[in-house]
Amino acid sequence: MAATLRDIASRAGVSIATVSRILNNDSTLSVNENTRQRVLSTAEELDYTKHKRTRSDQVQRVAIVQWYSLTQELDDLYYMGIRMEIERSAQQRGIQTVPIYQNDLEKIPRNVTGIIAIGKFSDSQVQELKLVTNNIVFVDFDSLAAGYDCLVPDFENAVHTVINEFLDEGIQDIGMLAGTEKTTDNEVVPDLRRRYFEADLRQRGIYHPEFMFAGDYTSMSGYRAMKKAIEELGDKLPHAIFIANDPMAVGALKAVQEAKIDIPDRLAMISFNDTAIVKYVYPSMSAIHVGTDEMAHAAVDVMVKRLAHPASDPCKTVVGTHLIKRQTTK
The missing domain is CATH 3.40.50.2300 (Response regulator)
Incomplete structure (x- = not known):
């Protein structure tokens, strides 16, 4: 018997409505990434036929590599803000994201179609990422000389x-x-x-x-x-x-x-x-x-273009800044 939305909802522990919206890439749905991935995995396990896609319509799966650990993020909201907004923006574009913390590169799934890397990376780490995919966008790290798209503050x-x-x-x-x-x-x-x-x-x-x-x-x-x-x-x-x-x-x-x-x-x-x-x-x-929001949105835009045109030349995007004066200046 073919699997139904009810079967997926029961096994994943969510409502039928949530299953339906996730499988239809509803960008207005607010749900954490673990729940989203659980529903998608369950649909695959149950061989839910309506979730099957043709090769040309395959959902893109992108790893979000954060160079900080979860604990370090709490002490530096800058990197946390970038990561969270990248995930939110990717979700709105119908892109599945896989969070990876503290540059734990061994945990990156080998079936991802792209990587958005946040923070600082050594030459050897860049080479490790390259072994997974050439579709890499670096955020807050100038990787243009290495041949990869990047976004950096001015x-x-x-x-x-x-x-x-x-x-x-x-x-x-x-x-x-x-x-x-x-x-x-x-x-x-x-x-x-x-x-x-x-x-x-x-x-x-x-x-x-x-x-x-x-x-x-x-x-x-x-x-x-x-x-x-x-x-x-x-x-x-x-x-x-x-x-x-x-x-x-x-x-x-x-x-x-x-x-x-x-x-x-x-x-x-x-x-x-x-x-x-x-x-x-x-x-x-x-x-x-x-x-940071603009940088995150731009990173997802660059990734979408990179996935569509993987052979295109890399680009460097410089994000503008401005001074906000408060009480510590005259």
Whole structure:
């Protein structure tokens, strides 16, 4: 006897309506990916004939590779926001997604038709992804030289905007809390924001290496780096600081408040990313806003084009940024 929607619903533990909407790729349905995959797998197991598709109408299945673990995501909403919006956008386009965390490349199903990779990747990891499929789109990682589509924020103009803002406020002594990080296979990833920051200040003749601090993109590292800078520099602490991401900015803000340093009159601060956490700290943090939703939607668009035209030349998309001023700048 042929399987029915009721059979699938019973085995998958969902309603018949949910089964019907999932099998018909209803983009308005709000359901988590585990449920979606369970229903689709059940339909295949029961050989549900109405779910069978011709080869030309095969649903695309794309792995979403997040370089962070689930725990790390909670400390950096930037990458979580990108991943979630990619999954949502892909679902609306009728694309099935398979989440993979912490670059656990061995868990990528070999039958995926594409990979959207979020975060930072070593050369060897890029080669591993290539063994699965050539249809790869990297997000927040410049892979154009390696021959793959990518989407990156406009770091260069973002840094110029920050420096110009501080200069407009009459501040010449400007520091930076930059990030240092490694891929999951321990390859060091340079911070492009730091490179552009140092080059810009050197060109203006106001670069001071003693005003450069480093963390690992976590809030605790931001707190420790800022606390150390306050203790070692004392009255010579710069009057403005640019911070490479929001978690470090929140940690640095705590250290500044503990030292009872006036913000923004004695120390102006600007973060990068503009996730929810910098909007609701006190004082609220001025930040360079990166359009994570736009980046995610564009990543899915690029993947759709790549799947349709796999032999086309790779492209690099630079996503614009802008400064949102709050209480940590004048």
